[in-house]
Structures are given as C-alpha cells and as structure tokens.
Amino acid sequence: MGKTTVNDIIRLMEEWAPKKMAYDWDPIGLQIGRPDAFAEKVLITLDVTEDVILEAADAGAGLVIAHHPVLFRPMKSVRTDTPQGRIVELCLRHGISVYAAHTNLDVAPGGVNDMLAERLGLSDISVLEETYREPLFKLSVFTPHDSVEKVRKALGDAGAGAIGDYTHCSYELEGTGRFTPAAGADPYIGSVGKEEEVAETKIEVVLTGSIRGRVEQAMIEAHPYEEPAYDFFVLDQRMEEYGIGRVGSLPETMSLDAFAEYTKKQMAVPALRVVDGGGRGIRTVAVLGGSGGKYVDAALRKKADVLVTGDIDFHTAQDAANLGLSIVDPGHHIERIMVGGVRERLETDAEKAGIKCGFIESAIITEPFRFM
Structure with a gap:
C-alpha cells in the first residue's frame, strides 16, 4: 500500500461519524488542505489554535482532526493579521490539512x-x-434455486440483513417465476420467444438507506439473470436511533x-x-x-x-x-474527552484497514477559563 493520504483518514472518520448525522448548520468536513495530501501522522484536538498547528508541525503531522470547526462562519477574506487568517497561513506554510467532526461525532454511536x-x-x-433517522428498506429478489446461496451471501457481505448483533439475516420463500425472453435478450434460462416457468426462491433482507446502492449493485453482480426481478419496500420501523x-x-x-x-x-x-x-x-x-x-x-x-x-x-x-x-x-471543555477517544478508535480502525499512520493526542489545553 502507498503512503497514507488525508482522504484515507477521512474515510475512516466518516465510516464512524457520517456527515449525514451532523446538524445542517454545522460546517464539518475538510476545512483546510487537500484530500490527496500525505498524512503519515495525525494530530487530534478539541480546538484548532495557532499553538495546535505549531504542535502538529513539530510532530510532523499532515492532518489535524478537530471537534470544533476552525472555520465556523464563511470568511470574506483571508487576512493574516487576524486569528483565523494566521491559522490558515500556518496550515498552508506547513502543509497541514484540518478536518472537523463536530455534531456528527456528537451523534455517532461511540462518539x-x-x-x-x-x-x-x-x-x-x-x-x-x-x-437523525436512517431510512429502512426491505429488498425482495427472485432467484433460481442454484444461485440462492451466492446471491444471499453477496447481500449479506454488502451489509444487508444486519439486525442488532446478527448479520446475514434473510428469509426465503419458494415459488414459480414466469417470463418470456423477447428478441435481443440473452436469457440465463429458456429461449427467445418461448414462455418459461422456473422454480425460484424469493430472498428477503432488510437494509438501511445508506447502503442501498451498494447492496443493489452486489445483488445484480451476483444474480445470474440478465434482468433480475426485485423490489425495494420502505419500512416504517427503525433499526437504530441516532x-x-x-x-x-x-x-x-x-x-x-x-x-x-x-x-x-x-x-x-x-x-x-x-x-x-x-x-x-x-x-x-x-x-x-x-x-x-x-x-x-x-x-x-x-x-x-x-x-x-x-x-x-x-x-x-x-x-x-x-x-x-x-x-x-x-463546562464546555469536557468535550476534550474526544481527543483520547478518537485516537483509540482511529488506531483500531486504521489497523483493520491496513492503513499505516501515527495518531497523536494534542497536549494543548484550549480551555479559555481560569478558575480562582
């Protein structure tokens, strides 16, 4: 595997805390830098300050992950005699990207x-x-008997049929499929112009809306038919509350x-x-x-x-x-708990994904209050 990029780390963060979980007013995501920049080390902080960027530069970090967005409101200019402008200047000078995970990290399980x-x-x-409520669907797909195991496994491997602590959950019902291949068809079973009857199995699985496209593609690739017959149904119940x-x-x-x-x-x-x-x-x-x-x-x-x-x-x-x-x-500053929590989570997820990167906890305390 090549060098780790900013985008490699963003992918890990957004698998854990997807952007869709954030409030609509929240400017999360990559705020400074570029996704294809290298990030052999990542510094994790609650807030982005000039001292934090200098700390990242000294540590050789190419990416800073923050909870509080450094660019919370749109900048009308980048003046380097202002606090925000100096932070942007320091990031560009040292080649440091900044990524913010705010309300999405508040909402995410384990956040x-x-x-x-x-x-x-x-x-x-x-x-x-x-x-946030994840839309829930049921997929019903009609499959010839000799392909049931292949299609069912493809659906489960794509994430369908995950219920609580169980994966690859499905239901099957046997029946008869009828069709007539028209001119130009290349049927897996039967002949052009001849009505066919095939013993088929209906496979049913539940899935969340976020993986619908992935599951549909996996099903089509695993299915032997040129034109698989399948339906998506919207379900009213929820699988998980966010x-x-x-x-x-x-x-x-x-x-x-x-x-x-x-x-x-x-x-x-x-x-x-x-x-x-x-x-x-x-x-x-x-x-x-x-x-x-x-x-x-x-x-x-x-x-x-x-x-x-x-x-x-x-x-x-x-x-x-x-x-x-x-x-x-x-106080607000107790959110600094995320510094250690994010480091631990990313270390585990990066190892599973085969991503080589060092994760560092910022030592800078950004609490603005002093207690007397």
Missing part, C-alpha cells in the same frame, strides 16, 4: 456523548433526543452534592456549577457535551434526575430548578 456517558459509569444508555446526548442510570442513587463531586472527579475539572432541582436523589442522568441548555425539556421527557452539560445561562437554570430538574455544569 463524544457515549464517551461522556461511559466516563460517568452509566448503564442502559439511550439517546436523549433523536436528530441523536444528540445520552441518558443512562448510575449503579446506585446518589445525593446531588455527591454526584457533583463525582462528576468533577470523572471529568477532571477544578470546579463546576450546580442547580438543585428539588433535593431528590440522582439515579437517572442525562449528559450532553458542549452547550446543552436547550435540552432541558428533553431531559425532563426522559425522566432524568439531572442534566450534565455546559454553558447553562441564568434563566435556563432557574426554569430547570422550577421544573424539578437538577443541573451539573462542568
């Missing part, structure tokens, strides 16, 4: 919010608020003060803010990295005792307390 829930020791974890934030249970009920101290320790923060929702014990916990004030209602709908999130404003805190929801605010 930022799952990392935070795991750090708090939560179990029975579910999504706080659904933000959304922002997580809700889970602590091993045992704690007082609010004890939970706040526990959160401070687990999130490694020097201080945090606490809103008392009425003195009840804490067992069900909602957690959302970043700014989660607008998810108070979602936490209440999920019957959470406390919401752990950052950037809570005065009036939101008052409203939550009046509604009986406690809040623990350890």
Whole structure:
C-alpha cells in the first residue's frame, strides 16, 4: 500500500461519524488542505489554535482532526493579521490539512456523548433526543434455486440483513417465476420467444438507506439473470436511533452534592456549577457535551434526575430548578474527552484497514477559563 493520504483518514472518520448525522448548520468536513495530501501522522484536538498547528508541525503531522470547526462562519477574506487568517497561513506554510467532526461525532454511536456517558459509569444508555433517522428498506429478489446461496451471501457481505448483533439475516420463500425472453435478450434460462416457468426462491433482507446502492449493485453482480426481478419496500420501523446526548442510570442513587463531586472527579475539572432541582436523589442522568441548555425539556421527557452539560445561562437554570430538574455544569471543555477517544478508535480502525499512520493526542489545553 502507498503512503497514507488525508482522504484515507477521512474515510475512516466518516465510516464512524457520517456527515449525514451532523446538524445542517454545522460546517464539518475538510476545512483546510487537500484530500490527496500525505498524512503519515495525525494530530487530534478539541480546538484548532495557532499553538495546535505549531504542535502538529513539530510532530510532523499532515492532518489535524478537530471537534470544533476552525472555520465556523464563511470568511470574506483571508487576512493574516487576524486569528483565523494566521491559522490558515500556518496550515498552508506547513502543509497541514484540518478536518472537523463536530455534531456528527456528537451523534455517532461511540462518539463524544457515549464517551461522556461511559466516563460517568452509566448503564442502559439511550439517546436523549433523536436528530437523525436512517431510512429502512426491505429488498425482495427472485432467484433460481442454484444461485440462492451466492446471491444471499453477496447481500449479506454488502451489509444487508444486519439486525442488532446478527448479520446475514434473510428469509426465503419458494415459488414459480414466469417470463418470456423477447428478441435481443440473452436469457440465463429458456429461449427467445418461448414462455418459461422456473422454480425460484424469493430472498428477503432488510437494509438501511445508506447502503442501498451498494447492496443493489452486489445483488445484480451476483444474480445470474440478465434482468433480475426485485423490489425495494420502505419500512416504517427503525433499526437504530441516532441523536444528540445520552441518558443512562448510575449503579446506585446518589445525593446531588455527591454526584457533583463525582462528576468533577470523572471529568477532571477544578470546579463546576450546580442547580438543585428539588433535593431528590440522582439515579437517572442525562449528559450532553458542549452547550446543552436547550435540552432541558428533553431531559425532563426522559425522566432524568439531572442534566450534565455546559454553558447553562441564568434563566435556563432557574426554569430547570422550577421544573424539578437538577443541573451539573462542568463546562464546555469536557468535550476534550474526544481527543483520547478518537485516537483509540482511529488506531483500531486504521489497523483493520491496513492503513499505516501515527495518531497523536494534542497536549494543548484550549480551555479559555481560569478558575480562582
């Protein structure tokens, strides 16, 4: 295999946290650089600052993966006497590309919010608020008996029939197919102009919309017929829920003060803010990295005792307390948990894919607040 490129790493990131999971206002993706540039090393950071780019340059990293986009709003000019302009200049000077995985990494299974829930020791974890629903289909394809195993395997290998912890799930029903090859046809079975009856098996599999094209292509390539007969049906049920934030249970009920101290320790923060929702014990916990004030209602709908999130404003805190929801605010910077989490995930996925690349955790702390 040749040298690792920026696009090789982007592919790994987007298999884990696809762009479709991001909020529509979120400028994720490759923000600076080019996809075909080499990236023998990757630096992972929460934020992109000048110090972070210099750190990447010193480490020989060709790519920086950040959680917070460095170019959040469109730039009308690239002035190198501004903070953003200097970052762009440094990246271009040192040949460093920058890729942002923001709300898609918040939503993705195993992403930022799952990392935070795991750090708090939560179990029975579910999504706080659904933000994306993957369309679900059923594929029915009619296949001669001697090709059933080949077609079924091709469908499963392409990802169809994955349900929970099971793969290659399918259902089969035997019947009779009838057709007449017209002039110009090259039939696998039968002759041109002659009506045929063939013993066939209907194979049914479920699949998500994101892999429909891949599954259809695999089926066509594996099928012996020149014109396979098949149908896609839209299903109403869901296979997996995708959304922002997580809700889970602590091993045992704690007082609010004890939970706040526990959160401070687990999130490694020097201080945090606490809103008392009425003195009840804490067992069900909602957690959302970043700014989660607008998810108070979602936490209440999920019957959470406390919401752990950052950037809570005065009036939101008052409203939550009046509604009986406690809040623990350890700050926005707890999202830095993604630095180690992304490194571990990419190391594993790169090894599986045969991609040779070094992944480095940024040592730069970008927390803008100082606690006194």
